[in-house]
Amino acid sequence: MDSWSLGTILVSWLCLLQWCNGELIESLPGQPSDYVVTQYSGYIVTNEKHGRSLFYYFIEAASANHTSLPVTMWLNGGPGCSSLGFGAFMENGPFQVGEDGLLVLNHHSWNLESNMLYVESPIGVGFSYSNTDEDYIDWNDTKTANDNLVFITKWLEEFPLYKDAPFFLVGESYAGHYIPQLAELILKYNKDPNATQINLKAIAIGNPLLDIDISVLAGDYLWAHGAISDKTLMLEKTVCNDSTFLREYAKSGWSQGCNDVFNRVQDEVSLDVPFDDMLLPKCMSTPSSQQFKSQGLHAKAHASIDRIRALGDPCLQSRIFTYLNRRDVQIALHANTTDLPYRWDFCQGPLVYQEQNLEIDVIPLISDLIKAGLPIWLYSGDQDSKIPLTQTRIIANNIADDLKLTTLTDYRTWHNGKQVGGWSQSFGGLKDGKNVTYLTYATVRGAAHEVPFTSPSQALTLFRCFLNGSPLPRPKS
Amino acid sequence: MDSWSLGTILVSWLCLLQWCNGELIESLPGQPSDYVVTQYSGYIVTNEKHGRSLFYYFIEAASANHTSLPVTMWLNGGPGCSSLGFGAFMENGPFQVGEDGLLVLNHHSWNLESNMLYVESPIGVGFSYSNTDEDYIDWNDTKTANDNLVFITKWLEEFPLYKDAPFFLVGESYAGHYIPQLAELILKYNKDPNATQINLKAIAIGNPLLDIDISVLAGDYLWAHGAISDKTLMLEKTVCNDSTFLREYAKSGWSQGCNDVFNRVQDEVSLDVPFDDMLLPKCMSTPSSQQFKSQGLHAKAHASIDRIRALGDPCLQSRIFTYLNRRDVQIALHANTTDLPYRWDFCQGPLVYQEQNLEIDVIPLISDLIKAGLPIWLYSGDQDSKIPLTQTRIIANNIADDLKLTTLTDYRTWHNGKQVGGWSQSFGGLKDGKNVTYLTYATVRGAAHEVPFTSPSQALTLFRCFLNGSPLPRPKS
Numbered sequence: 041m042d043s044w045s046l047g048t049i050l051v052s053w054l055c056l057l058q059w060c061n062g063e064l065i066e067s068l069p070g071q072p073s074d075y076v077v078t079q080y081s082g083y084i085v086t087n088e089k090h091g092r093s094l095f096y097y098f099i100e101a102a103s104a105n106h107t108s109l110p111v112t113m114w115l116n117g118g119p120g121c122s123s124l125g126f127g128a129f130m131e132n133g134p135f136q137v138g139e140d141g142l143l144v145l146n147h148h149s150w151n152l153e154s155n156m157l158y159v160e161s162p163i164g165v166g167f168s169y170s171n172t173d174e175d176y177i178d179w180n181d182t183k184t185a186n187d188n189l190v191f192i193t194k195w196l197e198e199f200p201l202y203k204d205a206p207f208f209l210v211g212e213s214y215a216g217h218y219i220p221q222l223a224e225l226i227l228k229y230n231k232d233p234n235a236t237q238i239n240l241k242a243i244a245i246g247n248p249l250l251d252i253d254i255s256v257l258a259g260d261y262l263w264a265h266g267a268i269s270d271k272t273l274m275l276e277k278t279v280c281n282d283s284t285f286l287r288e289y290a291k292s293g294w295s296q297g298c299n300d301v302f303n304r305v306q307d308e309v310s311l312d313v314p315f316d317d318m319l320l321p322k323c324m325s326t327p328s329s330q331q332f333k334s335q336g337l338h339a340k341a342h343a344s345i346d347r348i349r350a351l352g353d354p355c356l357q358s359r360i361f362t363y364l365n366r367r368d369v370q371i372a373l374h375a376n377t378t379d380l381p382y383r384w385d386f387c388q389g390p391l392v393y394q395e396q397n398l399e400i401d402v403i404p405l406i407s408d409l410i411k412a413g414l415p416i417w418l419y420s421g422d423q424d425s426k427i428p429l430t431q432t433r434i435i436a437n438n439i440a441d442d443l444k445l446t447t448l449t450d451y452r453t454w455h456n457g458k459q460v461g462g463w464s465q466s467f468g469g470l471k472d473g474k475n476v477t478y479l480t481y482a483t484v485r486g487a488a489h490e491v492p493f494t495s496p497s498q499a500l501t502l503f504r505c506f507l508n509g510s511p512l513p514r515p516k517s
Numbered sequence: 518m519d520s521w522s523l524g525t526i527l528v529s530w531l532c533l534l535q536w537c538n539g540e541l542i543e544s545l546p547g548q549p550s551d552y553v554v555t556q557y558s559g560y561i562v563t564n565e566k567h568g569r570s571l572f573y574y575f576i577e578a579a580s581a582n583h584t585s586l587p588v589t590m591w592l593n594g595g596p597g598c599s600s601l602g603f604g605a606f607m608e609n610g611p612f613q614v615g616e617d618g619l620l621v622l623n624h625h626s627w628n629l630e631s632n633m634l635y636v637e638s639p640i641g642v643g644f645s646y647s648n649t650d651e652d653y654i655d656w657n658d659t660k661t662a663n664d665n666l667v668f669i670t671k672w673l674e675e676f677p678l679y680k681d682a683p684f685f686l687v688g689e690s691y692a693g694h695y696i697p698q699l700a701e702l703i704l705k706y707n708k709d710p711n712a713t714q715i716n717l718k719a720i721a722i723g724n725p726l727l728d729i730d731i732s733v734l735a736g737d738y739l740w741a742h743g744a745i746s747d748k749t750l751m752l753e754k755t756v757c758n759d760s761t762f763l764r765e766y767a768k769s770g771w772s773q774g775c776n777d778v779f780n781r782v783q784d785e786v787s788l789d790v791p792f793d794d795m796l797l798p799k800c801m802s803t804p805s806s807q808q809f810k811s812q813g814l815h816a817k818a819h820a821s822i823d824r825i826r827a828l829g830d831p832c833l834q835s836r837i838f839t840y841l842n843r844r845d846v847q848i849a850l851h852a853n854t855t856d857l858p859y860r861w862d863f864c865q866g867p868l869v870y871q872e873q874n875l876e877i878d879v880i881p882l883i884s885d886l887i888k889a890g891l892p893i894w895l896y897s898g899d900q901d902s903k904i905p906l907t908q909t910r911i912i913a914n915n916i917a918d919d920l921k922l923t924t925l926t927d928y929r930t931w932h933n934g935k936q937v938g939g940w941s942q943s944f945g946g947l948k949d950g951k952n953v954t955y956l957t958y959a960t961v962r963g964a965a966h967e968v969p970f971t972s973p974s975q976a977l978t979l980f981r982c983f984l985n986g987s988p989l990p991r992p993k994s
Contacts, residue, residue, distance in 0.1 A: 264741030266899045266906045266940050266960040269928035270914050310930040312937045312992070319963050321936045422743045429743045437747050451746035453787040459798045460789045463743050483743035486796050515789070 063374045068135065069366065070142035077102055077134055077151065082374040083168075084198070086190040091171025094191045095160040095375060097128050098199070099151045110206040110241070110507060112154040113192065115161055115222075117214025117249065119184070119397070121387040122166035123158040127211070129360045131492035132499060133158065137359040148496035153504050155202065157195070161188055161218070164391025166364075166384055167375040180394040185221040189229060192238055203236065208507065209243040213427065213489065216248025216255070217397065220405045227412055243409070244417035244506050246491045247427040251401040254431050254438075256282040258315075261428035265318050267309045275301045290395035309425075316489030318423045323355035352494035357386065407439055410478045417480045417506050421487030421494065422462065429483045436481035440467040448477055454512030460485055461498040464512045482512055540851045545612065546843065547619035554579055554611055554628065559851040560645075561675070563667040568648025571668050572637040572852060574605050575676070576628045587683040587718070587984060589631040590669065592638055592699075594691025594726065596661070596874070598864040599643035600635040604688070606837045608969035609976060610635065614836040625973035630981050632679065634672070638665055638695070641868025643841075643861055644852040657871040662698040666706060669715055680713065685984065686720040690904065690966060693725025693732070694874065697882045704889055720886070721894035721983050723968045724904040728878040731908050731915075733759040735792075738905035742795050744786045752778045767872035786902075793966030795900045800832035829971035834863065884916055887955045894957045894983050898964030898971065899939065906960045913958035917944040925954055931989030937962055938975040941989045959989055 063082035078100040083093040101109040114127040129136060132150040135143040150156050160166035162184040164176050196203050209219045226240050249255050259276035262268040268276075276282070280298035288294045294302075314320050363369055364384045370376045375384075382390060410416060418436050420429035440447070445467035453460045464482035468475055484491045484498050492499035505512050540559035555577040560570040578586040591604040606613060609627040612620040627633050637643035639661040641653050673680050686696045703717050726732050736753035739745040745753075753759070757775035765771045771779075791797050840846055841861045847853045852861075859867060887893055895913050897906035917924070922944035930937045941959035945952055961968045961975050969976035982989050 260737065261741050264738050264905070264907055266897070266910075266962070269942065270911060272928070308928055308930075308940070310937060310992075312932075313930060313962075324935060420743070428741075430741055433743075434747060451749070451785050453785075453790060455789075458801060460787060463785070465746065485743070485790075515787075 065372060065374075068143060068372050069368045070137075070363075071135065072143060072145055075134070075145055078106075080199075083377070084191050084194050086163075086187040086194070087170075090175055091169075092163050092175060092187065093169055094163065094187065095124065095167035096191070096195065097124050097133075097158045097373065099128075099134055099149075099156045099158075101151050101153065101155045102134070102149070103152075106155055107201050107205070110154045110208055111157055111202050112150065112208040112210055112503075112507075113157045113159060114150075115159060115188075115209070115211035115215040115218050117212055117216070117218070118165070118387050119162075119214045119217070119393040120165055120389055120391045121214075122160050122385070123211070124160050124166050125357075125360050125364060125384070125386045126490060126493075128156075128158040129364070130356055131490050132156070132496070132503070136356060137363045139355075139359070141359070141363065146496060148492070148500040150492070150500065150503050152500065153507055154208065155205070159188070159191060161191070162391065163187070164389040166389065167370075167373075167380070169378065169380055176390050177392050178394055179391055181217050181221055181397045181400060184218055185225050188218070188222045189225045192226070193229075193236065196236065196238070204239060206241045206507075207239045208241055210245070210503070210506070212246035212248065212491070214249050216245045216250045216427075217400060217402055219243050219245050219248075220402050220409060223409055223414060224405060227409070227414070240414070242415040242417070242506065242509065244419065244503075246419050247421055247424050247429075247489050248418060248432060249402075249427055250406065250418075250432070250435055251403050252283050252286055252398055253401070254403075254435055255427050256286060257431055258282050258425045258428050261430050262305070262309065262425050265425070267313065267318065267425065268305055269308060272301070272304050272308055275304065286398055290398045314488075316424050316426050317352065317421075317494065318425060319486070320352055320423075320488060320494075321354050323358060352488055352490075356493075361386065403435060403439065407443055410439070410443060410445075413478075415478055415480070415509060417482065417502075419480075419482040419484060419491065419502060421489055421491040422483045422485055423487060423494070424489035426489050433481055433483075436465070436467075436479060440479060443467075443478075445469055445478055446475075448475055449511050449514070452514060454482065455515050456498045456501045456513070461495075461501060461512070462487070466511055477509065477511065480506075480511070542849060542851075545620060545849050546845045547614075547840075548612065549620060549622055552611070552622055555583075557676075560854070561668050561671050563640075563664040563671070564647075567652055568646075569640050569652060569664065570646055571640065571664065572601065572644035573668070573672065574601050574610075574635040574850065576605075576611055576626075576633045576635075578628050578630065578632045579611070579626070580629075583632055584678050584682070587631045587685055588634055588679050589627065589685040589687055589984075590634045590636060591627075592636060592665075592686070592688035592692040592695050594689055594693070594695070595642070595864055596639075596658075596691045596694070596870040597642055597866055597868045598690075599637050599862070600688070601637050601643050602834075602837050602841060602861070602863045603967060603970075605633075605635040606841070607833055608967050609633070609973070609980070613833060614840045616832075616836070618836070618840065623973060625969070625977040627969070627977065627980050629977065630984055631685065632682070636665070636668060638668070639868065640664070641866045643866065644847075644850075644857070646855065646857055653867050654869050655871055656868055658694050658698055658874045658877060661695055662702050665695070665699045666702045669703070670706075670713065673713065673715070681716060683718045683984075684716045685718055687722070687980070687983070689723035689725065689968070691726050693722050693727045693904075694877060694879055696720050696722050696725075697879050697886060700886055700891060701882060704886070704891070717891070719892040719894070719983065719986065721896065721980075723896050724898055724901050724906075724966050725895060725909060726875075726879075726904055727883065727895075727909070727912055728880050729760050729763055729875055730878070731880075731912055732904050733763060734908055735759050735902045735905050738907050739782070739786065739902050742902070744790065744795065744902070745782055746785060749778070749781050749785055752781065763875055767875045791965075793901050793903050794829065794898075794971065795902060796963070797829055797900075797965060797971075798831050800835060829965055829967075833970075838863065880912060880916065884920055887916070887920060887922075890955075892955055892957075892986060894959065894979075896939075896957075896959040896961060896968065896979060898966055898968040899960045899962055900964060900971070901966035903966050910958055910960075913942070913944075913956060917956060920944075920955075922946055922955055923952075925952055926988050926991070929991060931959065932992050933975045933978045933990070938972075938978060938989070939964070943988055954986065954988065957983075957988075 065079040134149040138144040160168040163170040263273040451465040462483040468477040487495040542556040611626040615621040637645040640647040740750040928942040939960040945954040964972040
C-alpha cells in the first residue's frame with residue numbers, strides 16, 4: 041500500500057471521528073483505478089435561513105505532504121458559470137471525460153502543485169442552490185462576494201487541516217469581478233483580530249473582465265486576427281463598440297446602430313468560430329460523444345485533418361455535460377441531493393444576475409489590493425476575443441503607471457520547457473531593500489479564454505510560478 | 518499494371534523518340550514504392566551566352582487524364598528562396614521528408630488538381646545557376662521576369678503535351694513581385710500573334726510582398742497577437758515603422774532610431790517565435806533529424822505536449838536540407854550536374870539582389886492585370902507577421918475601391934469541409950451580363966507564411982477553387 045492510499049484511509053477514519061466533516065468521494069464513476077487521489081465534495085450552507093448552499097469539489101494535492109501545500113480556490117465566471125464543469129473537468133482538475141465516458145487523467149492537473157477547491161458560485165450555478173426563490177432574482181456581485189467569504193470560513197472549519205495553509209484565489213473571465221471583490225472582503229475580514237485568519241497570499245485571473253470600457257474592446261483584436269473586415273472595424277470605431285454594445289444590453293436593449301454593427305460582426309466572425317477561441321474547430325461528434333466511432337477510418341482521418349491548429353478537444357464540453365448529469369456521478373459527488381428541478385449545466389442556470397453589475401469597474405480595486413500588498417497575476421490566452429489579451433495588457437500597464445510601479449521583468453517571451461509559452465511582464469517596487477513583484481501580466485501562446493483547457497502544460501507552469509511568487513521562466517541569454 | 522504506370526512507360530518511350538526532352542525521374546530516393554507519379558526535373562537554359570540555367574521539378578497530376586488538367590508554375594520568394602525546398606518539399610508537392618529520411622506522401626499535394634511545375638528562380642537560387650559571375654551581382658526583378666518568361670516558353674517546347682493546357686502562376690511572399698511582373702510580360706508576349714501563346718488563366722499569391730508602404734507594416738498585428746508591448750507599438754508608430762526600417766536597410770543602413778526600435782521588437786518577439794509563424798514551436802530535433810528518437814518515451818511525450826497549437830512540423834525544414842544535399846538525391850533529380858561550389862540551401866545562395874527592388878510598388882500592376890481581365894487571388898496565412906493578413910486585406914480593399922469593383926461575396930468565413938478554413942471576400946463586376954470575379958482575398962485560419970506547410974487541407978481547398986474560378990466554399994445558411 042503506498043502512502044497516498046494510507047492517507048486516504050487515515051483521512052476517512054479521521055472524518056468518522058468528526059475531525060473532518062467534508063464528504064469524501066469514494067471514487068468517481070469511470071475513474072482510473074490506478075490513480076489514487078483524495079477527493080471531497082458536497083455542500084456548504086452559506087445562509088441557513090434562506091437555505092443557500094454552495095457546492096464544492098475539493099481535490100487534495102497529489103503529494104504525501106499535501107497538508108503543507110497551499111489551497112487554491114478556483115472560480116469560473118459568467119456570471120453564472122460552473123467551476124465544476126469548466127475549472128475542474130475541462131481545465132485544471134485531475135480528470136477529463138474520455139470518448140467512452142470513462143475518466144482520463146490530466147497529466148497537468150493543478151493538484152500537482154496545490155490542493156484544489158472548485159466552488160460553484162454563486163447559488164443557481166451548477167449544483168449550488170437556494171431554497172429561497174427570491175435569491176435567484178437580482179443577485180449581484182456583493183452577494184456573491186459575501187456568500188463566498190462565508191463559504192471559505194465554513195469550509196476551513198470543515199477542513200481544519202488546511203486552516204493555516206497558504207490560500208490562493210484563481211479564476212477567469214467574470215471572476216475578474218468575483219475574485220478582487222472577494223479578496224477585498226477577506227482582507228477586511230482578516231482585520232478582525234478575533235476572526236480565524238484566511239491566509240490569502242495572492243490572486244490570479246485569466247482573461248478577466250475588469251471593466252466595461254477597456255476589457256471587452258475586441259475590434260482591433262478581431263481585425264488583426266482576420267475575423268472582421270476593415271469596414272466593420274471602422275463601424276466599431278465610429279458607430280458602436282463593444283463597450284457601448286454591452287452597456288445598451290445591460291440597460292434598455294440595443295439601439296439600431298449597435299444592433300446593425302454587431303449583427304455584422306457576428307456574420308463576419310460566424311457562429312462556427314468561437315469568440316473564446318479563434319482557433320478551436322467545431323465538435324464533429326454526435327451528442328452521445330461517440331466521436332468518429334460510427335463513421336469509420338476515413339472520417340477519422342478527415343476529422344484529424346480538419347482540426348486546424350487546435351489542441352483543445354472541441355467535444356470535451358458535451359461529454360462533461362453528459363457525465364455530470366448522470367445520476368451515478370451525482371451520487372458519487374454528493375451533488376444534487378435535493379433533486380434540483382433543472383439539469384446541471386455549464387452556464388444556463390436559473391440565476392438572474394443584476395445586469396448593471398457589468399458596469400462595476402474593478403480596476404481601482406485591483407490597485408487598492410496591490411497597495412495592500414496582495415500580489416496579482418493577470419494572464420490571458422491569446423486566442424480569446426471575448427476579453428482579448430490586448431485589453432488586459434492595457435489595463436495592467438495603466439495600473440502599473442498609476443501606482444508608479446517599476447518594470448521588474450521586461451515585456452518578453454516566457455518559456456514552457458524549451459518552447460515559448462507566451463509573453464509576460466512584471467511590475468513591482470522596492471520593499472525592505474528587495475524588489476517585490478506586485479503585478480504580473482502574462483499571455484499564453486495559442487491558448488483560449490479557458491487557458492488550461494487548450495494549454496495544460498503552459499498553464500501548469502504559469503500556476504507553479506504564481507504559487508511560488510517567482511517570475512515566469514525565461515531562457516538564459 | 519495501372520494506367521499511370523503505363524503512362525509513365527509511354528512517356529519515357531516518347532521521350533526517347535525526342536517527343537519530350539524533359540528529364541524523367543526514375544524514382545526519388547526513399548520514395549514510397551506504391552505511389553506512382555510521373556516526375557521530371559532538370560535544367561532549362563535561359564541564356565546560352567551567359568550559361569544561365571533554371572532548375573525545375575515537374576510533377577504530373579495524379580490523374581489518368583493529366584494532360585487535360587492545368588499546369589501550375591509555383592514560385593517561392595525571398596528574393597532568393599527555393600521553390601524546390603519550400604514549395605515542392607515543404608508545402609504542396611507529393612512528398613515530404615520523414616524522420617527516417619524516407620519520403621512520406623502528402624495527401625493534400627496540389628498535383629491532385631494540377632500538373633505542378635516548381636522553378637528555382639532566379640539563378641543563384643537552389644540548384645539554378647549562371648556560368649557568368651556578373652549575373653549574380655545586381656540581379657533584379659526585371660531580369661527575374663525576363664528569365665522566367667524564357668523559361669516558360671522553352672519549357673513548353675520541351676513539354677509540348679502541355680502547350681495548350683490552362684496555365685496558372687502561384688507563389689508566395691516576394692513572389693508578390695515575381696508573379697505580377699511575369700504575368701505582365703506574358704500578356705505582352707501573347708500580343709505577338711506569331712508567338713506560341715501561353716494560356717495564362719489566373720494568378721495567386723500567398724502572403725505577398727506587394728509594396729513597402731503597406732504590405733510589411735506589422736506593428737498592429739504583432740501588438741494584437743501579444744508579441745510586442747503597448748510601448749513598442751507606440752515607438753513603431755512614432756519613431757520607426759517596418760516600412761522605414763526596410764527602406765533604410767535597402768539604402769544606407771539603419772538609423773539609430775530604427776535600430777533601437779527594431780532591436781526592441783526583436784527582443785520582445787524573441788528568436789524562438791518565428792516571424793513567419795507565430796504559433797510554430799522550435800524544432801527540438803538534432804541536425805540528423807532523429808527527433809526524440811534517442812531521448813526515450815518521456816521526451817517524446819514532453820515534446821508532444823510542447824507543440825503548442827502547431828500542425829506544421831518545425832523540424833521538416835532541416836530534414837529537407839539534409840535530403841536535398843544528398844548526392845543520390847541530386848543524381849535522381851538531375852540536379853547540380855555542374856558541381857556548384859556551394860550547398861543547396863533554402864535561401865542563402867550566392868545571389869546578390871538589387872535591394873532597391875524592395876521599393877517597387879506592385880499594386881498598380883495588380884490593378885492593370887485585373888483591368889486586362891486576369892483574375893487574381895491574394896491569400897494570407899493568418900499567423901504570419903512578416904506580411905500580415907491585415908496589410909494584404911487593406912491592399913485588396915484599396916484595389917477594389919480604385920477599380921470600383923463590386924463585392925461579390927461578403928467578408929465572411931469560408932469552409933474547409935465542416936470547419937472554418939479562414940475568411941474571404943471577392944470582388945468583381947458585370948461582364949456580358951454575368952458577374953465575374955476579378956479579385957479574391959482570403960485568409961487561412963491558423964496558417965503560416967507558407968500556407969500549405971501548416972494547413973495542407975485548407976490550402977488544397979483554396980487551390981481547387983482558384984483553379985476553377987469559383988468562390989471559396991461557404992456553409993449553406
